[in-house]
Amino acid sequence: MLLFVLFAGCKKEESLNVDIPSLNPDEPLANTPLDHWLTATFLDPYNMDVIYRYNRYAGDASRNITPPKLETVQPMMQIVLDGFIKIYERIVGVTFAKAYLPKEWVLFGSYSYPTSGSPVAGDAAGGRRIRLYGLNNGDAFQSDKIAEKLQVVHHEFTHILNQLVAMPTDFESISKKDYSATWSTLSSDSTHKLGFVTSYASGSHGEDFAETTSYLLIKGQPWYDNWANTSALGKANLIAKEQSVIAYFQNGFGIDFKVLQKEMQTYLKDVIKVDGVSFGYWLNQNLYKTMNINLEDAMYLTYGISDEFKKAYDDFNTQMQAKYTAHYHLDYLQLLFNSKTDLVVRGYFTAESGGTQYAGDYAFKMAVDPATGKTTFTKVAQPEGTTYSNGNLFLDAFEKTIQPYLTGHEFIADWIPEEVPAQEYTTIAGFYVNGDTNNKFYGTLGH
Amino acid sequence: MKKLLVLIGVIMVAISSCKKAEYIAKFDEKPQQRAGEQIKLVKDILIGAKDGWIATMTTDLGGGYGFYMQFDSLENVVSVADLNSTSQHEPLSSMYRIKQDMGTDLVFDTYTYLSMLNDPNPDVFGGKIRDGFKSDIEFVYDHSTDDSIVFIGVRYRNYLNMVKATAAQKTVYLNGGFKDDVDKFKKFFTDNKNAYFNLKIDGEDVKVETVVNSANSLDVGKQVSLAALFPDGNVLSQSAKFAYTLGNINLLDSALTFNDITFTHFAWAEGNKLTLYDNANKSYVIQNSDVPIIPLYKLWGSKYNEMLSPYKQIFPGTSQSGADILNFFHQNMENGYTGYKFNSAYLKFVWNVVNKRLVLNGFSSQNGGGSGWITSCSYDYTVDEQGVYTFTQHDTFSGGYVQKAMVKINDFMLNNKIKFAYYADGETVYVQMISVDDPTITMTFQLS
Numbered sequence: 001m002l003l004f005v006l007f008a009g010c011k012k013e014e015s016l017n018v019d020i021p022s023l024n025p026d027e028p029l030a031n032t033p034l035d036h037w038l039t040a041t042f043l044d045p046y047n048m049d050v051i052y053r054y055n056r057y058a059g060d061a062s063r064n065i066t067p068p069k070l071e072t073v074q075p076m077m078q079i080v081l082d083g084f085i086k087i088y089e090r091i092v093g094v095t096f097a098k099a100y101l102p103k104e105w106v107l108f109g110s111y112s113y114p115t116s117g118s119p120v121a122g123d124a125a126g127g128r129r130i131r132l133y134g135l136n137n138g139d140a141f142q143s144d145k146i147a148e149k150l151q152v153v154h155h156e157f158t159h160i161l162n163q164l165v166a167m168p169t170d171f172e173s174i175s176k177k178d179y180s181a182t183w184s185t186l187s188s189d190s191t192h193k194l195g196f197v198t199s200y201a202s203g204s205h206g207e208d209f210a211e212t213t214s215y216l217l218i219k220g221q222p223w224y225d226n227w228a229n230t231s232a233l234g235k236a237n238l239i240a241k242e243q244s245v246i247a248y249f250q251n252g253f254g255i256d257f258k259v260l261q262k263e264m265q266t267y268l269k270d271v272i273k274v275d276g277v278s279f280g281y282w283l284n285q286n287l288y289k290t291m292n293i294n295l296e297d298a299m300y301l302t303y304g305i306s307d308e309f310k311k312a313y314d315d316f317n318t319q320m321q322a323k324y325t326a327h328y329h330l331d332y333l334q335l336l337f338n339s340k341t342d343l344v345v346r347g348y349f350t351a352e353s354g355g356t357q358y359a360g361d362y363a364f365k366m367a368v369d370p371a372t373g374k375t376t377f378t379k380v381a382q383p384e385g386t387t388y389s390n391g392n393l394f395l396d397a398f399e400k401t402i403q404p405y406l407t408g409h410e411f412i413a414d415w416i417p418e419e420v421p422a423q424e425y426t427t428i429a430g431f432y433v434n435g436d437t438n439n440k441f442y443g444t445l446g447h
Numbered sequence: 448m449k450k451l452l453v454l455i456g457v458i459m460v461a462i463s464s465c466k467k468a469e470y471i472a473k474f475d476e477k478p479q480q481r482a483g484e485q486i487k488l489v490k491d492i493l494i495g496a497k498d499g500w501i502a503t504m505t506t507d508l509g510g511g512y513g514f515y516m517q518f519d520s521l522e523n524v525v526s527v528a529d530l531n532s533t534s535q536h537e538p539l540s541s542m543y544r545i546k547q548d549m550g551t552d553l554v555f556d557t558y559t560y561l562s563m564l565n566d567p568n569p570d571v572f573g574g575k576i577r578d579g580f581k582s583d584i585e586f587v588y589d590h591s592t593d594d595s596i597v598f599i600g601v602r603y604r605n606y607l608n609m610v611k612a613t614a615a616q617k618t619v620y621l622n623g624g625f626k627d628d629v630d631k632f633k634k635f636f637t638d639n640k641n642a643y644f645n646l647k648i649d650g651e652d653v654k655v656e657t658v659v660n661s662a663n664s665l666d667v668g669k670q671v672s673l674a675a676l677f678p679d680g681n682v683l684s685q686s687a688k689f690a691y692t693l694g695n696i697n698l699l700d701s702a703l704t705f706n707d708i709t710f711t712h713f714a715w716a717e718g719n720k721l722t723l724y725d726n727a728n729k730s731y732v733i734q735n736s737d738v739p740i741i742p743l744y745k746l747w748g749s750k751y752n753e754m755l756s757p758y759k760q761i762f763p764g765t766s767q768s769g770a771d772i773l774n775f776f777h778q779n780m781e782n783g784y785t786g787y788k789f790n791s792a793y794l795k796f797v798w799n800v801v802n803k804r805l806v807l808n809g810f811s812s813q814n815g816g817g818s819g820w821i822t823s824c825s826y827d828y829t830v831d832e833q834g835v836y837t838f839t840q841h842d843t844f845s846g847g848y849v850q851k852a853m854v855k856i857n858d859f860m861l862n863n864k865i866k867f868a869y870y871a872d873g874e875t876v877y878v879q880m881i882s883v884d885d886p887t888i889t890m891t892f893q894l895s
Contacts, residue, residue: 023479024486026546028556029522053542053556054584056601064567064579069558070541109558113567113577116817136558137568 028053034074041081042105046098050077052107059131060112068109072135076107076149080132082271083150084157087263092255100164102157104129109136117184121145122152127160143274150268151218158210165252171244172205174237179204195234195241197227212241216257217264220277221426226287229447262422269415273371279429280373280413283366286340291429293443294332299428303417309441312405319397320349327352328394333402335443341365343377345402346387347394360391362398364406373413375431377406410434416442482547489553489588490545492596493518498617499525500596500609503690503697506564507581507603508574510660510669511699513690514561515612515620518543527620528560529691530572530663535626550587553598553607573663576815580665583607606700616693629691632713633661633874635721639735640871644723646731648706651678655705656740657723657733659689659696659713662874666895671698671713673705674750676741684750702726743867743878744834748800754878754892756794758816764870764879764891772855773890779852780811787848791816794856796892803828804841807856809849822847826860835883836865863888 030039042048051058054067068076089097102124111119111134122132132149139145178194180186183203191202197219201211216224228238249255268274275281282288295305295313317330328349336344343366350357365378382388382395391398411431420428430442474481493500499517506512515527524543528534541559546552555561563572564582574580583600586607590597598607612620619625636642636659643654655675662668672686687703689696696713703710709726713733716722721733743751759777761770773794780789791812796805805826812819823846826838838860844850863882870879870891882888 022483024482024547026544026548028542028544031521053544054554055556056585064565064577066562066566066584067555067557109562110566110568110571115577116814119568136571 026055034070037074038077042077046085046101046103048101048103048105050105050107054108055106058104058106058129059108063112063114064110065108065112065133066110066136068107068135072109072140073107075141076132076135077105079146079150079272080105080153083146083264083267084153087260087267091260091263092253096253100160102128102130102160106131107135108133110134111137121148122156124152124156124159127163130156143268143272144276146272147218147268147274150264151214154214154217154264155210158213159206161253162206162209165248167206167209168244168248168251171209171241171248174240174244175202175205175208178202179208192227192231193233195231195237197224197238208241209245212238213245216242216245217261218268220265220268221261222282222287223276225447226282226285256422258422258425262425265425266418275371278370278373278413279415279426280368280375281370283337283368283375283413284340284370286337288429288445288447289337290446291335291337291443292332292446293334293441296332299444303419303442305441306439308439309405312401316347316394316397316401319401320347320394321352323394323397328358331357333443336361337366341367345406347391347398349394358390359387360394361385361387362391362395362403363388368413374434375411375413377411379403379407409439416440482551485551485588486545486547489551489591489596490518490520492591493545493553494520496611498612498614499620501612501616501692502607502609503692503699504561504582504600504607505605505688505690505699507605508578508665509564509580509582509663509688510667511688511690511697512561512564512669513692513697515617515625515693516609517617517621524555524559525621526559526561527625529625529629530560530563532626534560534563535629536623538621548585548587549601552601553586553588555584573665575665619693625691625693628693629661631715632659632691632696632721635733636661639733641736641739642733643736643740644731644733646675646706646708648675648677653677654736654740658876660874660876664875671696671703672750673703673710674741674746675706676745682741682745682749684746686750739869742834743869744830744836747798747867751878751894752798753895754796754880755895756890756892758792762870762877762891762893763872764877764889766887766889768885768888769880769890772859772888775855776809776849776852780849785811785849785851787811787813789813789819789849791819792849794853805838805860807853807860809847809853811847811849820847820849822849822853824853824857834866836867838865859888 038050042050052068052073059065085097085101088101106129108131111121113119119134121134122130124130130153132152134140175195180202183199186199186202188199191199194202196202196208197211197215201208224238224242228235231238246257249257249260265277269277295310313333320330321327328351331348331350334346334348336346338344343364345362345364347360348357349360363380363382365380366375368375382392410433412434413431414429415426416430416432427445428442429445430440432440499515502514502516504512504514513529517525522542522544523540525538525540527538539559541555542557543553543555546554562584564574564580565584566572566574566579567577569576581603582605583602585601586598587601589599594611596609599605600607619628642657644657645652646655653675655673658672660667660670669688669690670686671689672684674682674684676682683706685703685705687698688700689698694714698711710723711726713721713723716730716732723731723733756773761773765773776794777792779785780792782788789811793810795808795810797808798805805828807824809822810819822844823842824844825841827841828836828838830836840861844853863884866881866883868879868881870877876894877891878894880890880892
């Protein structure tokens with residue numbers, strides 16, 4: 001009875017009628033063209049708020065962080081839109097994008113300086129807010145800095161995904177013994193040896209997963225493969241982590257990670273023009289050792305081949321067959337990238353009756369501009385040696401067919417054909433004539 | 448037991464009946480109404496000045512700064528500032544807003560000249576890493592009068608004082624005329640290296656050395672300092688932060704009190720004479736002397752206390768042999784010569800005039816100067832009538848890790864008679880340490 005009386009006393013008599021605007025909320029006027037663009041591009045379609053006008057409570061209140069210059073806001077958010085939001089939207093659909101992508105974007109002009117350590121370019125809070133710093137820096141819109149910011153965005157978003165679908169437990173066990181709370185004292189070299197993409201990744205499996213994912217997306221597969229191949233002890237771990245990330249995206253969200261990666265890489269290469277994601281860059285790093293071109297391969301039926309190259313290839317084959325009674329057949333061409341400047345074009349050929357496959361070599365110099373991919377080939381004197389002697393047997397044919405094709409054009413090295421499936425992106429590449437993308441040759445890359 | 452339960456029940460009913468009948472406001476309006484009115488008040492005052500505002504402000508780590516600002520109802524503010532030649536010359540549009548926080552706040556919420564003093568990146572305007580000049584971009588409203596409004600920085604508590612501008616002033620500010628105005632002041636002090644004014648003290652004219660440091664450096668930049676050698680041999684030195692505003696050099700905060708006179712500003716008097724005014728509007732015409740008003744060595748311990756050689760900085764006025772001595776310290780930090788590797792360091796002399804001693808500190812750091820170790824030694828000295836010093840070792844090296852790199856500077860101090868002179872480079876005045884025995888050995892240090 002007493003209890004009843006007590007509860008009855010708690011009854012709410014009437015609803016509160018509060019006029020929210022009269023409470024002076026901190027809402028800047030938003031009626032500039034920039035504000036209209038932000039509203040139409042982010043708020044209306046995605047319910048995302050872009051906070052660019054300084055708000056101490058949206059940053060770290062204990063630090064001096066300056067607001068952005070007005071003219072930096074739209075370019076930065078355009079990058080977020082094209083390099084993050086639209087990419088997920090295309091791949092997983094608009095519902096996913098609206099439901100899960102971060103809801104608050106906070107922009108600052110200076111970096112955020114912690115009391116010790118390096119200035120921060122970006123961070124995230126609460127699974128819904130991403131903060132990007134340093135927009136006022138003179139180099140803020142250089143391609144490498146843009147890539148750095150997008151890496152932060154993808155890193156933080158991976159954490160958000162991990163809150164929706166738990167990280168795979170197998171990932172946790174890969175480097176379990178090597179995680180260290182004192183990661184900040186470790187050099188990139190030492191954590192590379194252990195199989196981490198960065199020192200930061202060696203802090204915990206959660207950060208490792210986000211770093212691995214974002215590096216695969218931003219730095220790209222060639223970088224990742226190279227990183228793995230140059231870590232004798234950590235290679236197996238890096239490969240295992242990559243596989244775990246791919247499985248996580250597939251099983252958790254139905255996302256083909258390779259498709260996501262190709263979208264991201266294509267954007268960085270073609271729009272942002274990031275050094276380090278292009279074929280030209282990796283040719284200059286001499287990452288790839290071979291490129292195999294066999295026009296009888298089914299690949300060329302699917303993606304086609306340009307007439308001019310096909311003619312050179314076929315003519316070489318025809319003249320080769322006509323030269324000796326054994327009727328040697330050109331099995332395939334192989335480019336051997338012996339260094340970033342030394343190229344050997346090798347023809348593999350076999351007699352009509354079968355038997356031994358021979359290799360005939362032709363020596364070239366190659367010059368690749370890593371930024372633009374511009375490539376020129378120059379024939380040089382044939383050195384001594386068996387394969388060169390073999391090459392000399394058909395030198396006159398070569399000099400009339402393949403050689404003038406290679407030396408007669410300026411090429412652009414690129415990941416072509418563009419339509420290769422994401423699974424094969426960066427495993428196939430080639431060269432097209434500068435100014436004529438239809439005049440090209442390409443092949444399968446080997447390490 | 449039952450009685451106890453009933454008793455508890457009764458008590459609970461009694462407590463629950465202590466409900467407050469209604470909220471009795473201490474003020475006649477609700478908090479949000481009062482805050483809303485305050486926001487409107489501040490905004491109306493700011494945009495109500497049709498010709499804008501002339502503002503001045505001091506910073507914690509640097510000097511003072513002057514601005515012109517015009518606010519509009521769409522939260523835009525156009526600024527001109529005395530920071531550098533661009534900011535003096537080119538009006539910059541940015542945004543502001545007024546909001547309720549721990550008071551009514553004025554926030555300069557996109558980047559403008561004022562933000563440069565807040566910037567944690569030293570490359571922007573020479574502030575200290577992380578802190579900038581320790582200056583705010585958010586200010587809480589304090590009070591206003593018919594023609595002025597005063598704010599206080601939210602974090603560093605420095606005043607932002609604004610006074611309404613006239614239409615004529617606005618025209619000059621917005622058309623690039625402010626730069627010429629500042630340049631005219633600067634030129635005066637460049638042309639008149641030994642500026643002073645006369646002050647009657649005990650019936651005698653005393654020359655008061657007048658230094659206007661227009662550099663934007665921390666510690667001593669944007670400051671006016673006055674110094675005089677009194678007939679009794681004592682030296683008085685005082686300084687204050689200043690800001691340029693159109694036609695004036697304003698001494699900020701509580702102005703500059705020197706020998707019980709409070710000086711407020713410099714301005715051009717009739718006949719284009721630069722004049723200093725006190726708070727009674729009495730004027731003191733600035734003149735120039737052919738020789739320094741007070742020999743530098745007389746100012747040790749009063750105006751100047753330290754001589755600094757920052758990491759790897761060799762200032763103009765340092766001879767090759769002098770640079771060799773300083774570089775022996777600076778260039779032997781990173782390479783492990785001392786037995787350890789450092790990435791930041793400095794040499795600093797500290798005067799202890801009372802005990803006739805000079806302390807030499809060699810600081811070294813492995814985290815860019817954030818923290819580190821100090822190796823010290825000290826000297827006793829005698830000084831003659833010409834200001835020539837003779838140093839003898841008082842304490843030998845102790846502490847820290849860089850004694851090995853300090854050997855050359857220590858040898859120099861002990862083996863040379865030394866004199867000190869001003870050395871001016873642009874807007875910055877340094878001290879030059881000169882060997883009397885071998886005048887080709889000179890080293891220039893920052894004064895503070």
